[in-house]
Amino acid sequence: MTALAKVQTGLGAMMLGGRSKGKAVVGNALVEKVRERQENDFYPTPPEVFEALFRRFPHLAGTRIWDPECGDGVPARVMESHGCKVIGTDLIDRGYGTGGVNFLSVVRPKAGTIITNPAYDKDHPASFIEHAMRMHITEMWLLLKSTYWHAANRQGLYRRHRPKWKLELTWRPDFLGLNRPTMECAWFGWHIDHTRPETYHDLLAKPSMDNLDLFAPDPSGRVVHYRNDNDNDDAKPDLFPGHAATPDIAAKTG
Incomplete structure (x- = not known):
């Protein structure tokens, strides 16, 4: 059976209390869907x-x-x-x-x-x-x-x-x-x-995150803080295309 095709939810209603009702299309049937608020x-x-x-x-x-x-x-x-x-x-x-x-x-x-x-x-x-x-x-x-x-x-x-x-x-x-x-x-x-x-x-404006990998694991297993090249946005409009984020010198050890 084909899965859900469309779901319409009211996130604002959920985040301000209660539940959000929406409509979903499953196969050819239109059904009511109630989305519970996220836990906590x-x-x-x-x-x-x-x-x-x-x-x-x-x-x-x-x-x-x-x-x-x-x-x-x-x-x-x-x-x-x-x-x-x-x-x-x-x-x-x-x-x-x-x-x-x-x-x-x-x-x-x-x-x-x-x-x-x-x-x-x-x-x-x-x-x-x-x-x-x-x-x-x-x-x-x-x-x-x-x-x-x-x-x-x-x-x-x-x-x-x-x-x-x-x-x-x-x-x-x-x-x-x-x-x-x-x-x-x-x-x-x-x-x-x-x-x-x-x-x-x-x-x-929505910023591009393409040049910033905040979650890339370090091969050594250390927890590494990355320098954000976007800080130089004014000086470098085209920010290091394809360039990975640069590890900070003072990396924390796990």
Whole structure:
């Protein structure tokens, strides 16, 4: 029997609570399909989402960054490729960073800058923003739905903690790996010194990842951090065609 031909899902509905109903074509029959939310609201972020942010704001490179919902570590590898020292924590241990850490219970920040894709369970991002501001985080970037603030019950939060930046992705990230992404996303950025009554808007183009292999194994079995040649994007528009990423000199031993 032939397998699934088409599936239409509402990722936004799943990531904000509940289940997503869709229609699927199996053989010649049209059937209803209900897609359950991912366990623990884990929707891995494609690496190009973080790469786009770092290309737009190169001042983030080489800094100490806390990813308090680090997931499987893919975003951290992107940030490390830009020379960052990443402190990864998460409520669930997925093999990277320190598991069992509830961000909302942390009293002292582990770095002055936070960059993460927070879980979308219920209105977790609102609690996340409030808690980060109580800790006086210097700079914070959260990946959220582009329309996150389009809700009456979030206007108070917006007035209290107005983001400095909204950078809309010009593509839809494929969180489920189905090649049918549906959700529009944006990076929202806060800075402790931002007191003006406006948010700056811009667009982020989807970066090419062809010249960057973040996950190539080292023959010696060591864990190697790779230098990101995309840091020289302005100087080298055509970045090392067919050239593999270059191992950092200070490789970590396993």
